Amino acid sequence: MKILTNEGRRYGNIEIVYSRGVAEVKDIQARTIQPDGSAIPFRGQVFDKPIARVRKLRLLAKTFTLPDVQVGSILEYRYRLEWKGDSTPAMRWTLDHQLYTHRARFSLRPYSVTSSALNWRSKGLVGKQPVWQGEVQVLEIGDLPPFRKEELMPPEEEVRPSLEFYYQAPMMEYIVPVEGGPKEMLDDFWTRVAKFVNEKSDKFMDKDRALRETVAAVAPAGDPPDARLRKLYERAQKIRNLSYLPPKSNAEADKLVENKNVEEVLRRGYGNDSDIAALFVALARAAGFETSLVLVPERDRTFFAPEVHRIQSLNGELTMVKIGSEQRFFDPGSLYCPFGLISWEKTAVQGIRLVKGGGLWVHTPKPVGADTRIRRTLRLHTTDQGRLEGDLRVGFTGQEALRRRQEAQDQDDLGRRKDLENEIKRWLPDGSFAEVGKAGPWDQAEPPLEAEIHVRVSGMIASTVRRMIIPLSVLRAGNGAVFRSTFRAQPVYIPYFYREDDEVVLEIPPGYQVESLPGPGKIETAFGRCETSHELADREIRFRRQEAVEGILQTGSYRELRGFFEAMRVSDENRTVLQVVAGH
Template identity: 30%
Template sequence: MEVRMTPHRALYLLFAALAVALLTLPARAQWTPPTPEELSMTSQPEVPGAPAVYLYREEVTDDDNHNYSIYARIKVLTERGKEYGTIELPYEAGGHAHIEVTEIVGRTIHPDGSIVPFTGKAFDKLIEKTKDNRFMAKVFSLPDIEVGSILEYRYRVRFEDNYFISPEWLIQSKLFTRKAHYQWRPTVHSLYTREKGQINSVQWFPLLPPGDAVKLQTYPPIGQQGPRSVITLDIASVPPIPDEEYLPPITFASYRVLFYYSEYNNNTEFWAKEGKNWSKEKDRFIGPGPAVKAAAQELAPASDPPIDRLRKLYASVMKLENTDFTREHTSSEEKADGNKEIRNTDDILTRKRGSGAQLTELFVALARAAGFKAYLSTVTSRDHRLFLQGFLSLSQLDSDLAIVQVDGKDLFFDPGERYMPFQHLAWTHTLVRGLRQTDKGADFVDSPGETFKFSHIQRLADVQLDAHGEASGSIRFIYSGDTALNWRQRALRGDQTSLNRQLSESCERLLGKGTEVKVVSVDKLTDYEEPLTVVFSVKGPIGSTAGHRLLISSDLFEGMQDPTFTAKDRKYGVYFHYPYFAQDVVRVHYPPSMTVESMPKPLNTQFQKMASYGMKVEQAPSYYTIRRDLAVGEVLFPKEQYGDLRTFYTGFEAQDREPVVLKAAPVSASNGGN
């Protein structure tokens, strides 16, 4: 089981006073005695078949002691629930906070009430390593777990004395929670940031079920100290995180409370001032400086049409190394190359490399140097979250875009996304909200979407059947837009061998087991303005036999896939990553010993004006051809549309599985043998 431990928002804060009186929380009993009902329970009515449930969860953050503690009690209900006895506690090693996971204790309680204490030691596991930090996890396993056991553990997380971490209460988890208690005691001392001075208040952004609310209690000051506040939440019967296919980013839908220290009094004040500060800071880095100005004049002469000039500037940035997909160079490597600290876009241009954010800033600088009105935008990538305007933190804005005015119109660009075509955005950056620079500071912005024609995949099969139903031939996949971007960026993270393996496996999953697939060629892998073409050779069975008949799914690529939507109802709407257009052409040549007995009927169907499907069949003396088109034009389908959407998908997926029936010619008596 994963236990979230390190909040991603932290402020480096210093005490205003020289001396600090540390106050401790009242001690509570280390363990909770199990009740007879807890020992004997075998299920939870709200979640039938659940592998386990939280009987109780507790998180207490104590600012003045610079730590927080976690306490959990889990009831194992099935064999699969025993997996929750292995606990991983993630934390970040390095950085200013010097986070330490300590005081790990645990025990297993059997259904008969006998107790087996945890006497082992947690080991450190490396999850990810970056230039500055290591992301680790403390891992331990509770002993002697069986179905019906209660798993109980607690631990404490400590950090530097001059460091404060505002908590993030993640109320929902994979398991149903019977009861939970959360508490935060903010420090009583005046706090300052190095950048903005004194912090005025503690604020929070809640996403909770109706009827549940965060409570704030204020106690009188003690001595020289100011009033003490205690923030709590007690909640019961918390459902697990939704587990449906095609969900929006789960952090958008799950219950949680996000806290932060703030020097602002309200939402409007925060975004106005922080947006303006962000814009000024970015302008200082973007410039442009003399090196960028000289490069812009050389790359994009004023005699060229505006869009062509931008295209040349964009291409020049795309040629540079994007360290998001390679690696950041260490300070010693930079020093050996004669490079100093990066201070502006001139330094990025000189190094010929930078992060995705830095390359986006460089493109804005080049556009400005070429005479365009160009602005930076920072948005929230929707692969894992959505922008929350009520959450007063810039930390949720994690991706940069460029906005350039041409003929009075704002055009959006994504140069920090390696291999992104000109004047297009990666799907994670479409239809999202964030901040953008303006002539007067900053304002909110909504990024545009892409049409279904941008992400286009064509799958073309041309195979020859032998008399035994074995097929051999070639398959060509042609990817455009986000479908191409996916494979191009995968190639950056491995070598040609690993790319070919992944491509072959993706084709094998479509064709089914027993089919031998080999990559013959990969064209236009780095030419991001052109479609990516992959050619496979294939060999193996493509149908099933029934007597003297061979049954082949109409669409070789979709006929063996599981249905997209099986549940009759949904709690949430359907969320696709991006609109797309898929076209399949399947041509099967059959031997003279076979004839076509039946073919699927053509079908054209549509779901409102949001999606359409069409299949048609062509037959010739020695082969047949299936042509299939599927266009999905929307990203989000509301819950109320699910029934009709499911009917649409069920209908065309049944058509994909409709068989072409080939019949073997009977063996004549003269050829029957002796």
């Protein structure tokens, strides 16, 4: 990369992003080539910087700064990415960049020690494909515009031009697919995958005596079926989930041994998300329930294409249990996931239900909006300084609680409070103050996640000699701020249904009375609705707003979606007018 302006000198700060537990960055080498042709090698320190925590995936970056970067410098660096585990990794080339790409060349030398065939799939490459040059696959491209990242867009892997290589094992023998309906039967490849995984899982779960003893102690046969299943689910979730709660030191990691069966999971009290899902299936079967493992894709990172025979696409697991005549899905392997809820990235996807001899296609249910809610109640009074001040109570349920608990699980109490305060400040007008008092529980699945916050809001009151004008929609609604721009480059992707219930109560200050209140409001569209109301009672004004978005939305119809949130924003500008009582 050549630095052409003073502003471009910031590209001397290098970040190499990787996923802890999946790969390691090694052998970093870098240098700065000066305009006179001299080279200054990098000999400084490399740091690990946390980037993001998304459920069980922890992203970090190796960061370092190249020496003496100036206008005219050329920056060069290289590194080695080493995958962990025994599987042959997939290789994905993301072809665009945050800067305009004039020309780029990618090359890959396939593994020579595997019998698996190299395959590839591309996205956004019209008329371009890799070619063999000797024993190397090469792709040359140019004139790519910079990537524009936007909030609430589909996974980057779906919208950025890319090329992914993956390895597919050769077919050793033909296996007869499991009989099912036309939309249920797997092809040869997925039948082999399902048969292999099912046989391996059954062997892992084959410990009848330990399972029967646990079932008898946890969920007696006299309990109702739903109650028994809930108790077994809770028992499985008591296992320390190493996919989300990994060892905190090398010494601790050395003490952990890989589980060979569910009996060891129970005895040792730890396991990964797959171990916990298998334990729940085994316990449910031992209790007499008809139960299956289900392999599913996770749509927060990419979208599943069954015609692409890539085993790594099915990177999640659910369980399916028959209760009476009803088949229900459960997600015991997701940390803090309540009984009956499925973490959103596994909802509304096509997966494989494992059965004897292979598997069958199934579709997981769409998320239910009533299960996911943010409830906010704010009591306010005016101050002598012309501000609004009061206390906010917030409750998160469903996906909203699950997401926050998983993201906060490796933080201390101070870090959790800080993140929550920053989120609440984004709900309030600029310059507002928020201080979290109580918040939690953070380490339980079933109760709502609740918080109490003291707030001070500035700039909301407009005063004249005899009037006070106040909009009571102090709390910003939903994702409205995301859709303020008239132009959007990426499709909109709202991953799950949600609902927000707001109530703002204002104490009428002494010496004032209500002159006018806004009327009720209602906005309805195909993908969402919003209702508002203002009421006066006992010298308090009560503003209520209910907003619901009711669809997994991936659409290019940005104009209609923006119109919905713009209408809500305009509605929020309605003002309550207070006037001085005669004689004051």
